[in-house]
Amino acid sequence: MKRLVYERPVIQRLNAGLMNKYGTKTEFVPFTHIDGNAVTDLISTYGSPLFVISEKKIRETYKDALRAFKTRYPKVQFAWSYKTNYNNAVCNVFHQEGSWAEVVSGFEYQKAIHNGVPGNKIIFNGPEKSDEDLKLAIHNGSLIHIDHLDELYMIKEIAEATKKRPKVAIRVNMDTGIYPMWDRFGFNYENGQAWDAINKIMLNDKMDLVGLHCHIGTFMLTPGAYGIAAAKLSELATSTMKKYKNKIEYIDLGGGFASRNTLKGSYLQGADASPSFNQYAEAITTAILNAGFTESELPLLILETGRALIDEAGYLLGTVISNKRLSDGRRATIMNFGVNILFTSFWYDHKISPAQHFGQYFEDTVLYGPLCMNIDVVRENISFPPLKKDDHVVVHTVGAYNMTQWMQFIAMRPAIVMIDTNNKPHLIRKKETINSIQDEEVMPSYLKSFKL
Amino acid sequence: MKIKKNIALNDSGFIFDPSTGDSFNTNPVGLEIVQMLKQGKSQKEIGAFFLKEYSVDEATFEKDFYDFVNMLSKLKLTERDENEKI
Numbered sequence A: 001m002k003r004l005v006y007e008r009p010v011i012q013r014l015n016a017g018l019m020n021k022y023g024t025k026t027e028f029v030p031f032t033h034i035d036g037n038a039v040t041d042l043i044s045t046y047g048s049p050l051f052v053i054s055e056k057k058i059r060e061t062y063k064d065a066l067r068a069f070k071t072r073y074p075k076v077q078f079a080w081s082y083k084t085n086y087n088n089a090v091c092n093v094f095h096q097e098g099s100w101a102e103v104v105s106g107f108e109y110q111k112a113i114h115n116g117v118p119g120n121k122i123i124f125n126g127p128e129k130s131d132e133d134l135k136l137a138i139h140n141g142s143l144i145h146i147d148h149l150d151e152l153y154m155i156k157e158i159a160e161a162t163k164k165r166p167k168v169a170i171r172v173n174m175d176t177g178i179y180p181m182w183d184r185f186g187f188n189y190e191n192g193q194a195w196d197a198i199n200k201i202m203l204n205d206k207m208d209l210v211g212l213h214c215h216i217g218t219f220m221l222t223p224g225a226y227g228i229a230a231a232k233l234s235e236l237a238t239s240t241m242k243k244y245k246n247k248i249e250y251i252d253l254g255g256g257f258a259s260r261n262t263l264k265g266s267y268l269q270g271a272d273a274s275p276s277f278n279q280y281a282e283a284i285t286t287a288i289l290n291a292g293f294t295e296s297e298l299p300l301l302i303l304e305t306g307r308a309l310i311d312e313a314g315y316l317l318g319t320v321i322s323n324k325r326l327s328d329g330r331r332a333t334i335m336n337f338g339v340n341i342l343f344t345s346f347w348y349d350h351k352i353s354p355a356q357h358f359g360q361y362f363e364d365t366v367l368y369g370p371l372c373m374n375i376d377v378v379r380e381n382i383s384f385p386p387l388k389k390d391d392h393v394v395v396h397t398v399g400a401y402n403m404t405q406w407m408q409f410i411a412m413r414p415a416i417v418m419i420d421t422n423n424k425p426h427l428i429r430k431k432e433t434i435n436s437i438q439d440e441e442v443m444p445s446y447l448k449s450f451k452l
Numbered sequence B: 001m002k003i004k005k006n007i008a009l010n011d012s013g014f015i016f017d018p019s020t021g022d023s024f025n026t027n028p029v030g031l032e033i034v035q036m037l038k039q040g041k042s043q044k045e046i047g048a049f050f051l052k053e054y055s056v057d058e059a060t061f062e063k064d065f066y067d068f069v070n071m072l073s074k075l076k077l078t079e080r081d082e083n084e085k086i
Helices: A039-046 A055-070 A088-097 A106-114 A131-139 A149-162 A193-204 A223-244 A277-289 A307-313 A434-438 B028-038 B043-053 B058-074
Strands: A011-013 A050-054 A076-081 A100-103 A122-124 A143-146 A167-173 A208-213 A250-252 A300-303 A314-325 A331-335 A352-354 A363-368 A377-384 A392-396 A415-419 A425-429 B014-017 B022-026
Touching: A011 B058, A039 A050, A039 A314, A039 A392, A039 A415, A039 A425, A050 A055, A050 A425, A055 A076, A055 A088, A055 A277, A055 A300, A055 A307, A055 A415, A076 A088, A088 A106, A088 A415, A088 A425, A100 A106, A106 A122, A106 A131, A122 A131, A131 A143, A131 A149, A143 A149, A143 A208, A149 A193, A167 A193, A167 A223, A193 A208, A193 A223, A208 A223, A223 A250, A223 A277, A277 A300, A307 A314, A314 B058, A331 A377, A352 A377, B022 B028, B028 B043, B028 B058, B043 B058
Parallel strands: A050 A415, A076 A100, A076 A300, A100 A122, A122 A143, A143 A167, A167 A208, A208 A250, A250 A300, A331 A363
Antiparallel strands: A011 B022, A050 A314, A314 A331, A314 A392, A352 A392, A363 A377, A415 A425, B014 B022
């Protein structure tokens, strides 16, 4: 005799007419496949938890973004933001699409070189660039974005010693109406620091000022702020051309476009709150086109978009470890992934879908990670069907920052799989083992033995 | 542990407690348990029924049953059994 399908018993008080902090249910169908691959098959082959990246989605999103800018402005160049996801396979998908590399450390610079990016297509940002980093970048003809005066003097000394002319830009911070203002990076526009840096570079005549750069913030929900930034950088560019007869070859608006994730505390879902590429493109290109450049003077527009290009292509597959009841009656479900590998759950309410069929009954649930730490909360409140031990879930929109900011803390980091455009999965990062950690440690001989 | 005698149930899992005015909904497995408790069935009888009729193992059902009964108690849908030891 065939037995009936069992679903854990649930009961909920009905509160008609009251606000529910858990929101309404968002999942109506299970998310069982990613680009034609069954979640259960991926987990049985590569383990759980598992990051999965859709190459198809990366390429589609990149093309959307490029189209939004190229239909509005003649010279556009994207530079892949390594810090957002510097897995080599991911980087190379962007490089195949035509992206340059944008790096913020010597380590990331080495990765870009290793991936085969020509030195003159690497943008070197960030506050920390060592003497060796700068020498290598100058030797390779990379575009060095100067963050502070000490760096400017370092570059000047290297230029004098090597008789090479570095290609540089300055990073400019400015008031675009966004709080907080990221004035810890670069030179301020309003108080004249940016002009001071430009004057120092031009009057010293040891390097070529080829660009101007800004990065006004992160997860920017207001396209108009980019319009203000583009207008201010354009003003600096036209003034530099007028004063020094030096053509600014490019304006780099940095990154910060929002993805479709939902910020904690946001009233609207990310998909509704986040501007489209078209809205960002309209604000930026309109400001540059109206800034007074002649057609031949129009600078190349560089964008270092990271999050908005990769977030939606990433999924995290996980498994239920256990269900519990908290003292106040709330359901708690413990997953086998936590803030150690899903760092972004500190600021997003990630969309999470069950990966198998479920009934119509939902419970208010807290989703915890596996760490023996109280902070390990993946979702403080989610309306979720009653999952049981060993059921699978899919966390959506995790492609940005999680695979770079993840921690080897308490548990090892999982594998990453990329599904190619023909729906074939490829392992692009192996699951860590105990050796991944132990191999780097050194035991002093006097501590090698003990008696208990 | 006994379920309150005066609570009203319907087949779709809607539960009404006339003594408090509260209403609840439960899924089919929860409804079946509430109905059996209302009929005065013991935990043993309920467990045997579920192991026979549903695709569930003993450990899982026992865990879920205790959790569910605790929720019924928390939601004040139960009353103390006269024979129950304090």
